[in-house]
Amino acid sequence: MPGTSDVSHSPVIAEIDFEKPGKQFGALRVPQSRNDSGWGTISIPIVVVKNGKGPTILFTAGNHGDEYEGQVTLLNLSRALDPQEIEGRVIIIPAMHFPAALNGTRMSPIDGKDFNRSFPGNPRGTFAEVLAHYVDSRLLPLCDFQMDLHSGGHGMDVYCCTALHDLDDPAMMRRSLDMANAFNAPVTIVLKEVNAGPTLLAAAEKRKIPALSSELGGRAYVNIDNLEVTERGVRNVLKHVGIMKGTPAPHPRYGKSRVMTVPDFNCYIFVPRAGLFQPADHLGAMVTAGRPAGWLHFIEDPSAPPIELTYKASGLLWCTRGEARVQTGDPVVVIAQDRAS
């Protein structure tokens, strides 16, 4: 393939020069063999904006295909960002797991994979695994900072937040928390995960890169209030890390980000049966243990009373169900509680 640079040990071809100053719109070309095109590829749009010698940040969205505040924000940022207004390098992938994003689904129609369960990937694996391997082994080593923009997708609606892990290394923890404070979502969720698993956030943390994940809304639509938080947030992070001039601007309505956590499984409610979930409270409400959290209805039997579900913990209603229809074992409530920051 003339005009492209191959990358050893990964079949992904980067049709972009990460070292070239200015702004480039390029592609990551990932092989995808088909019956009618054995050498077929899928190209994933990538944008690099570079000026001078400052740090590098990687912004990604569309890790899950049906999460949109991040995708819209990064599409807007790709067009708006002028190399002259930065000192450093900004790498932007607005729709990272491209087949899932094109399909408007969390997972890929190609291999059925959840991209955020595919790290550190495998250069000889499925589409998602090959791409995860490229992001982990080729893109992350270029980065000083990383941020992955998520929302709740079809399944969940989430109170707008950034998210990070409770890290053992206090200096890394401080740097990540400072980045979250700069982003300034209404809430910062610190998750205690001993084995954070095969996520992009964990891959970045393993490489000692200050990194954030986020949940910037949900229900597979664009929440305009959360979009405003996200657009402001990515610029705040660019200022915080010194790539853009200026100081992070606090949100006029929310003020300082509220640092919270999900301490245990009492904060979750999983439904005991399939049905229709009717919530009792709005997302973001302060709720009390022992009070009704919602009702599970059964369309097959109008004479059957709904099952009442009860909060087992008090706190902020951080996640609710996105779609009313639920299957046995689906979570419909997650409560967050204040954390000493």
Ligand SMILES: [Zn+2]
């Ligand atoms: Zn997601």
